[in-house]
Amino acid sequence: MTDIRLILDSIREKTERLVHKNRVLDTENRELIQKINDLEKSLNLQRETIKDLEEKNKLLKIAHSIDSETDDKKELKLKINEFIREIDKTMSLLND
Secondary structure (H helix, E strand, C coil): CHHHHHHHHHHHHHHHHHHHHHHHHHHHHHHHHHHHHHHHHHHHHHHHHHHHHHHHHHHHHHHHHCCCCCHHHHHHHHHHHHHHHHHHHHHHHHHC
């Protein structure tokens, strides 16, 4: 009878250790999933920022290539600068 008790106690102890380990792993898993989600959000935000910066760079190159001697070119340059300000506002909102 004592042997059976020892075996049962051993099984109970091992089961308790497994349950504890399972809880620890479950908690760690939830934390890692949250970290992945946070990193994905950050990555998406950075991709958007890169996209906006590339667009701003493209517009700046166009603006610098325009000669400001004629009225049409001045108007175009003003419009491009307006676009750049809008992009800056968008980036500012994204960063908040």
